[in-house]
Amino acid sequence: MVFSRLFFIYIFLPVCLLCYALARGTKHKNTVLIIFSLIFYAWGEPVYIFLMLATAVVNYAAALFIGKYQGRAGDTAATVTAVVYDLLMLGVFKYSGFIVENINALFSCSLPVPDIRLPIGISFYTFQTISYIIDCHWEKVKPQKSFKNFLLFLTLFPQLIAGPIVRYSSIEKEINERTILMSDVSYGLNRVALGLAKKVLLADQLSLIAESFLGNIGGSTMLGAWYGAIAYGMQIYFDFSGYSDIAIGLGRVFGFHFYENFDHPFMCKDITEFWQRWHISLGTFFRDYLLYIPIFGKRRKYGGLFLVWLCTGIWHGASWNYVIWGLYYGLFIFIELLIGKKKMKKVPVFIRHIYSKFVIIIGFAIFYFEDLGKLGTFFRTAFGFGKNGFVAVQDKISLVNNIFLIAVAVICCFPLIRTIKNVTDKRFAAKATISSAAAVVSALLLVITSIVLVDATTSPFLYYQF
Amino acid sequence: MSKNTKNTDGEKEKNSSAETNRRPEPAISIEASDRQGTSIDIPIKAKKLKKQQRKKAMNRISLANILLISAVFAGGFVYVTLLPHETKADDENRLLTKFPKFSVKSYTSGDFTDGIADYFDDTVHARADIKEFIADMLMPLKGMKYGGEKAELYGSGFEKPAAAATTTAATTASVRTLTTIAVEQPTTTVTEPEEDKTADGELTNNILIVNKRGVNLYGGAWGSEQEYASYLNAYKEALPNVNIYSMVLPTASSFYLPDEYKNLAQSEKEDFDRIEAALGNVMSVDAYTALEAHKDEPIYSRTDHHWQPLGAYYAAQQFALTAGVPFPDISEYEKVTLPGYVGTLYMYTQSATLLNNPEDFVYYKPRTNVSVTQYDTHFGNPVAADLLLDPSQMPNSGYYMVFGGDERIVHVNTECRNGRTLVIFKDSYGNALLPMLTSSFEHIYLCDIRYFDLNAADFIRNVQATDLLFSMCSFSAVGVNRYNIYNNLIK
Numbered sequence: 032m033v034f035s036r037l038f039f040i041y042i043f044l045p046v047c048l049l050c051y052a053l054a055r056g057t058k059h060k061n062t063v064l065i066i067f068s069l070i071f072y073a074w075g076e077p078v079y080i081f082l083m084l085a086t087a088v089v090n091y092a093a094a095l096f097i098g099k100y101q102g103r104a105g106d107t108a109a110t111v112t113a114v115v116y117d118l119l120m121l122g123v124f125k126y127s128g129f130i131v132e133n134i135n136a137l138f139s140c141s142l143p144v145p146d147i148r149l150p151i152g153i154s155f156y157t158f159q160t161i162s163y164i165i166d167c168h169w170e171k172v173k174p175q176k177s178f179k180n181f182l183l184f185l186t187l188f189p190q191l192i193a194g195p196i197v198r199y200s201s202i203e204k205e206i207n208e209r210t211i212l213m214s215d216v217s218y219g220l221n222r223v224a225l226g227l228a229k230k231v232l233l234a235d236q237l238s239l240i241a242e243s244f245l246g247n248i249g250g251s252t253m254l255g256a257w258y259g260a261i262a263y264g265m266q267i268y269f270d271f272s273g274y275s276d277i278a279i280g281l282g283r284v285f286g287f288h289f290y291e292n293f294d295h296p297f298m299c300k301d302i303t304e305f306w307q308r309w310h311i312s313l314g315t316f317f318r319d320y321l322l323y324i325p326i327f328g329k330r331r332k333y334g335g336l337f338l339v340w341l342c343t344g345i346w347h348g349a350s351w352n353y354v355i356w357g358l359y360y361g362l363f364i365f366i367e368l369l370i371g372k373k374k375m376k377k378v379p380v381f382i383r384h385i386y387s388k389f390v391i392i393i394g395f396a397i398f399y400f401e402d403l404g405k406l407g408t409f410f411r412t413a414f415g416f417g418k419n420g421f422v423a424v425q426d427k428i429s430l431v432n433n434i435f436l437i438a439v440a441v442i443c444c445f446p447l448i449r450t451i452k453n454v455t456d457k458r459f460a461a462k463a464t465i466s467s468a469a470a471v472v473s474a475l476l477l478v479i480t481s482i483v484l485v486d487a488t489t490s491p492f493l494y495y496q497f
Numbered sequence: 498m499s500k501n502t503k504n505t506d507g508e509k510e511k512n513s514s515a516e517t518n519r520r521p522e523p524a525i526s527i528e529a530s531d532r533q534g535t536s537i538d539i540p541i542k543a544k545k546l547k548k549q550q551r552k553k554a555m556n557r558i559s560l561a562n563i564l565l566i567s568a569v570f571a572g573g574f575v576y577v578t579l580l581p582h583e584t585k586a587d588d589e590n591r592l593l594t595k596f597p598k599f600s601v602k603s604y605t606s607g608d609f610t611d612g613i614a615d616y617f618d619d620t621v622h623a624r625a626d627i628k629e630f631i632a633d634m635l636m637p638l639k640g641m642k643y644g645g646e647k648a649e650l651y652g653s654g655f656e657k658p659a660a661a662a663t664t665t666a667a668t669t670a671s672v673r674t675l676t677t678i679a680v681e682q683p684t685t686t687v688t689e690p691e692e693d694k695t696a697d698g699e700l701t702n703n704i705l706i707v708n709k710r711g712v713n714l715y716g717g718a719w720g721s722e723q724e725y726a727s728y729l730n731a732y733k734e735a736l737p738n739v740n741i742y743s744m745v746l747p748t749a750s751s752f753y754l755p756d757e758y759k760n761l762a763q764s765e766k767e768d769f770d771r772i773e774a775a776l777g778n779v780m781s782v783d784a785y786t787a788l789e790a791h792k793d794e795p796i797y798s799r800t801d802h803h804w805q806p807l808g809a810y811y812a813a814q815q816f817a818l819t820a821g822v823p824f825p826d827i828s829e830y831e832k833v834t835l836p837g838y839v840g841t842l843y844m845y846t847q848s849a850t851l852l853n854n855p856e857d858f859v860y861y862k863p864r865t866n867v868s869v870t871q872y873d874t875h876f877g878n879p880v881a882a883d884l885l886l887d888p889s890q891m892p893n894s895g896y897y898m899v900f901g902g903d904e905r906i907v908h909v910n911t912e913c914r915n916g917r918t919l920v921i922f923k924d925s926y927g928n929a930l931l932p933m934l935t936s937s938f939e940h941i942y943l944c945d946i947r948y949f950d951l952n953a954a955d956f957i958r959n960v961q962a963t964d965l966l967f968s969m970c971s972f973s974a975v976g977v978n979r980y981n982i983y984n985n986l987i988k
Contacts (some may be wrong), residue, residue: 037621038614041573048570074610214555217562224566236639243652424757428650428705431643459551463558470562477569483635485627486847488594488619 032074033192034277035230037484040477043071051285057208061183064285068188072151075192079150082120083186089116090160091181094174097167110168114161121157124150129349152192154346156185158316163199165320172200180206189281193274195292195312202287209286219283221473226276228476231483233440234270237262240433245399248408254422256413257392258430264395265440268296271310297444300383301375302363302390317343336368337361347398352406356397363390582620594619632847642850646755651846652703652714704846707755709854710799711842715750717763718771718975725974726775728983729967733778735954735986736965744782744816744968745769746804746926751785752792765971772974780819782966787815795859800851801840803896804970806860809929812968813937816930820964822917822937830861830932835888838895860885860899863935865912872906874950884909884932900928907943908960911935920962922946922953922985924969924978938964946973946981953985 032039047067054060073080093113100106122130127145135142163184166172175181183206190197244251244259251259275292282289296309306314317339337358344357367375375383396413400406411417430437455461585592597603597612604610621627642649703714718725726743733741747769750762766785773781788796788811796808810827817824838858843851862885871882888898903925918940921927924947931943942960944953946969957965973979 032610032614036614036618037573037577038617041570041577042617045570045574048567074614075607077605077607077610213559213563217559217566220563220566243650423760425650425761428643428648430640432640432649434640436639463551463554466555466558466562470558470565473562474565474569477566479635481569481573482627483631484618485621485624486631488615 032071034274035227035235035480035484036487037481040227040481040484043067043074048284060285061179061206064188065179065183065186068183068186068191071188072186072191075151079153082124082150082153083156086117086120086156086160087178087182087185089113090164090185091175091178093164094167094181095176097164098174101170106168110164113164117157117161117164121153123147124153126345126349155194155196156191158196158313159185159199162196162316162320166198166200172203175199175203175206187282187285187287189278189285190289193271193278194310195275195278195289196316197282197289197312201290205287211284211286215283215286217470219280219285221469222280222283223277224280224473224477224480226273226278226280227480229269229273229276229443231480231487232476233436233443234266234268234273235483235487236433236436237266237269237440240429240437241266241399243429245396245409248400248405248412250419251412251417252419252421252423252426253412253415253417255419255426256396256409256417258426260392260396260399260409260413262437263399264392265444267395267398268293268444269440295444295446297388297391298446299387300380301367301387302360303367305387305391306360306364313343313346333365333368336365340364348401350401351403352397352401355403356394359394359397577617577621580622582616583622583624584620586624593624628847629852632843632849632852636847637849644757646707646758647709647850648758649706649846649848649850650703651706651848703761704842705754705758705761706842706846706848706850707753707758709850710749710753711802711846711848711851712749712753712762713802713842713972714762715748715765715971718768718971721975721979722768722772723775725979725982726772726779728979728986729779730775730777731983731986732954732965732967736957739957739962740820740964741779742782742816742819742964742966742968743772743776743779744784744812744966745772745974746812746968746970747785747788748802748804748970748972749797750971752789752797768971768975782812782816782819782968784812784815784968787811795857798838798840798842798858798896799854799856800838800842801896802842802845803840803926804929805858806899806929806932809926810861810933813930813933816966816968817934817937820919820937820966822915822934823913825863825936827861829936830863832859832861834859835895835899840895858895858899860929861932863932865936867912867935868910870908870910872908874904874906874945874948876906876951876956879908882907884935896925896929900925900931903928903945904948905945906949907931907941909935909941909943911939911941913937913939915939917963918942918961919964919966920944920957920960921966921968922949922982923967924973926970926973927968930968946985947978949981949985950988951985952988 032043034040047063050063050067051060054063069080072083076083090113093109093116096109097106100109124147127147131142131144134140135144163172167174175184184197184199184202185191187197241259241263244255245263248256248259272293279289279291290312292310292312294308294311296305299305299308321339321342322335340357340361341354342357343360344353344355347353347356378386393413396409397406400409408417412419415421451465455465583593594612594615596616597609599609603612703716705712705714725745729741729743733739747765751765754762769783769785773783788808791808791811794807795805796811797804807827814824835858837855839852839855840858842848867884869882869884870879872879885899886901888895909931913936915938917938919934919938920942921930922944923930924945927943927945931941934941940960942956942962944956946967949956967982969978
């Protein structure tokens with residue numbers, strides 16, 4: 032089940048919220064959350080839910096062993112077993128097709144390519160269990176004794192299928208005991224409305240532009256290629272950060288405080304900073320768990336860096352363009368590391384902005400094209416070697432037709448809410464006014480988003496029936 | 498709304514304020530202060546009071562906020578569950594999703610649960626009105642119309658080789674069939690279609706709206722016009738004694754694009770010329786010139802991707818001239834005008850421009866008596882039918898409503914006694930030709946190239962056809978529909 036559909040917003044969620052409100056005490060509330068989370072997951076994955084439950088059992092048990100044999104051989108054995116199991120599941124269900132295809136291509140053989148559907152959210156929950164196991168091993172957290180509580184951590188539906196990758200350590204206490212303030216609930220609900228609006232009103236509309244210009248890159252002009260890539264970059268940002276908003280908002284309504292996953296990434300001045308602001312929970316995961324694996328010896332700094340970016344790339348999907356995409360970012364971060372922070376800061380800010388946005392936009396194009404041939408066409412077109420010239424009437428029409436949408440999208444890339452909050456927090460009257468306004472705006476956004484969602488089931492734009 | 502951007506900070510804040518509240522209050526020991534009667538403590542009290550008041554006020558705002566959003570959730574819940582569900586979408590010409598039937602298989606595949614969600618999403622009460630509101634009030638907020646012609650562009654791209662994902666499978670399947678058969682029949686003259694390698698060339702789904710008219714942008718044939726011609730030549734080889742005609746019909750793309758927008762579409766005329774040059778003993782009917790001469794009359798629909806029946810009249814006239822059959826003047830028909838028509842292009846674009854500028858749909862009823870029999874696509878199960886449907890019985894009037902669907906074979910027996918029998922292989926454009934030819938042939942068989950389950954040559958021999966007309970719009974002749982023409986010959 033996805034968040035941006037009427038069935039979730041107006042049937043699943045209200046029923047869940049009502050049951051949650053009626054349940055007394057944290058234990059009962061947790062039970063309600065687990066039940067709804069399992070329904071939520073089973074709704075999309077009636078079979079693979081058993082895979083997720085198996086993962087839960089394995090990791091829960093492994094952590095208990097780790098706790099029991101702390102610092103001894105049993106600890107390491109359990110840690111390795113659990114991590115290998117998790118990675119194996121991810122490998123089989125996400126990458127086996129890709130691996131076999133490449134083996135076939137490399138050795139000109141024809142092994143049957145397994146046709147395995149990707150279980151929803153496996154990339155996210157696998158990383159959650161790995162972080163939990165390693166934290167237990169490192170004694171950063173105590174193994175959760177109650178399976179029910181562990182299941183809650185793993186299946187909590189707001190973050191189950193598209194992140195953020197919530198660490199056990201960040202909600203360990205809240206699983207057992209949490210106070211839900213009125214301000215938490217109102218903040219959470221508003222955040223949900225905001226996230227839905229970002230997804231439906233901005234991302235989905237921007238995707239039409241991106242699809243027009245990148246989807247058929249061979250017909251695009253140079254301007255069209257850049258326009259498409261920019262629209263696509265914003266689409267992915269609003270889509271993904273909108274989803275994180277909903278997750279964080281729902282978490283807050285239920286009394287959990289998840290870490291932020293996005294921090295206005297387009298405000299960055301260099302690529303290192305971009306990745307401190309984009310999909311933060313993934314970046315910190317690799318930083319904390321992968322970079323410190325001592326496999327590179329003294330050269331760990333650079334070797335680890337490229338390993339992190341290779342993994343970041345491949346994590347996003349089983350296709351070569353994601354690998355290229357990851358290493359592409361790794362390369363720029365490597366260069367920035369060589370230049371050094373101090374020297375980077377000496378470069379005028381506007382040049383750093385142009386540089387970083389340029390790299391990021393190209394990055395999104397790499398992310399878009401799973402077909403490397405088409406990616407090549409994109410590069411030729413974007414850098415003036417395409418066959419369709421610099422600009423054509425379709426670019427102008429589309430730009431004018433979508434001018435307000437693009438303007439609003441660009442404005443929304445800036446930290447508007449934070450700025451307003453910083454200004455108004457100083458005076459009570461302003462704070463109260465803006466809080467009231469936020470309530471009204473959130474309700475309005477929710478209503479408009481819902482109206483637009485009615486159109487979502489309109490039969491897709493298929494080939495004409497002549 | 499308390500928008501804490503950093504949760505940890507928020508948490509700390511919260512904890513520290515809680516601690517402050519719990520702390521004993523020696524500093525403002527009220528009795529002691531009162532006894533002294535000094536004024537120093539009064540502001541402290543006021544400050545505390547003020548703080549409490551503010552906290553209360555913020556709590557009230559939070560509560561109101563929660564109630565407001567909850568009201569939206571509750572209202573939405575009632576709306577999507579309790580209000581009557583819609584069952585069909587007239588503007589999209591389809592039935593809406595039904596509540597799924599449970600089976601173990603449908604459950605384990607996820608279809609059942611998905612189906613429930615789809616059902617609620619798809620059947621929202623007053624769906625059509627909400628969609629009109631979106632088209633009318635929300636989508637125009639995205640931007641402005643372009644230029645003096647008020648252009649709007651909809652679609653999936655501008656490249657020729659678009660081939661929507663949905664068509665790929667069908668294409669591949671057809672190609673496979675063709676290749677196999679070609680091996681079995683080495684004498685065939687058919688140009689084997691290869692997996693769209695020529696394509697640079699498939700059709701795109703782009704629609705341009707200019708001057709309140711929707712136009713499908715023709716993406717060009719890019720070699721597939723040769724295939725079309727070779728298929729028709731194969732028919733001639735199989736049926737040497739039948740007069741075979743090709744009348745490929747232009748679309749609005751040829752006639753209604755203002756100069757600035759012309760290069761958004763390819764030339765239909767050039768592709769038609771190439772088809773004509775590639776046809777062997779098949780007679781080419783030049784509908785393009787015939788229609789171009791009347792392009793200032795309402796021969797194409799503004800809101801629908803079809804032509805208007807008047808366009809079919811001029812094309813049929815040209816065909817009758819080529820075939821050497823009688824053809825009545827338009828005054829001999831009864832003209833019926835259906836006002837307020839909004840056609841398929843609105844469904845594809847959801848454009849307010851089309852929605853708010855409906856057109857007249859004008860069709861012509863022949864006054865001659867005809868008997869019409871409708872068959873299934875195997876030429877079985879005959880039932881008596883009307884030549885034209887009665888649109889007053891329909892929820893919305895228009896092309897499909899008047900001319901009916903495509904999945905059938907129609908036989909018309911006319912009063913004409915010239916001994917000639919015509920078989921038409923067509924797409925939906927061809928439906929409008931049928932009433933225009935009821936004074937020209939004794940028997941007419943109308944078959945759709947896409948929905949035909951017999952061997953075409955056998956069928957044509959069985960009904961003793963003297964004439965065979967292929968008439969379809971450019972998109973069908975050079976698009977994926979073209980494969981059906983040949984597949985029907987080898988069934």
